[in-house]
Amino acid sequence: MIRLAAFTLALLAMLGTAHAGEVAVAVAANFTAPIRRIAQDFEADTGHKAVLAFGSTGAFHAQIRNGAPFHVLLAADDATPLTLEREGAAVAGSRFTYATGKLVLWSSRAAYVDDRGAVLRTGAWQRLAVANPKLAPYGAAAVETMEKLGVLSAARPKLVQGENIAQTYQFVASGNAELGFVALSQVIAQGRIAQGSGWIVPSHLHSPIRQDAVLLASGRDNPAAAALLAYLKGEKARAVIRGFGYDL
Structure with missing residues (x-):
């Protein structure tokens, strides 16, 4: 049986x-x-x-x-x-x-990005990575965020553009860009940013993803x-x- x-x-x-x-x-x-x-x-x-x-x-x-x-x-x-x-x-x-989705300004360096994103206004960085805003919604949200913060014009000459958000993450993770706008899902573990430092962009600074x-x-x-x-x-x-x- x-x-x-x-x-x-x-x-x-x-x-x-x-x-x-x-x-x-x-x-x-x-x-x-x-x-x-x-x-x-x-x-x-x-x-x-x-x-x-x-x-x-x-x-x-x-x-x-x-x-x-x-x-x-x-x-x-x-x-x-x-x-x-x-x-x-x-x-x-x-x-x-x-x-x-949630957008985050992230650096692989600890304590590099503050909890209000003020590092954007310092200009003390050479490269800022964003995904192609014409192809990637997270890239469009990053551009919208910088426009609302009034930093886009100053940042534009230093932007490094990834084809998608995965390539953008790699630019920052490898150190080729000191910081960049990535998806929170790429850097979160157990409910918090797992490595480096980051600022979760408030939702009112860009259209909902x-x-x-x-x-x-x-x-x-x-x-x-x-x-x-x-x-x-x-x-x-x-x-x-x-x-x-x-x-x-």
């Missing part, structure tokens, strides 16, 4: 795997760490595998319009998924906000794509998202 039960469980597991699928996901670079953890849980819980690609939202938009075979987009803004819906490249009504997910037209009939979007709305995934400093 015990052997029969074990055999039945093994058979069910095999059947579940047989029905599992893959979903190709275009992921905004700021969400790299959370989605890697969520993808592991997703595969363990559902059997479906998420194949992840990371980059800037603007670049993904262009790729999707040109036929890139992604099934789901996890954008760093809410405008791109809406535009893709209007262009017929995404399934109407599938959009939802999976996270609201609402990050929307959307089912792309190529994923319309993909059960794994639908399952991933549903999984992102569940409490297990939401707990991971919160743990990386995002608002929900």
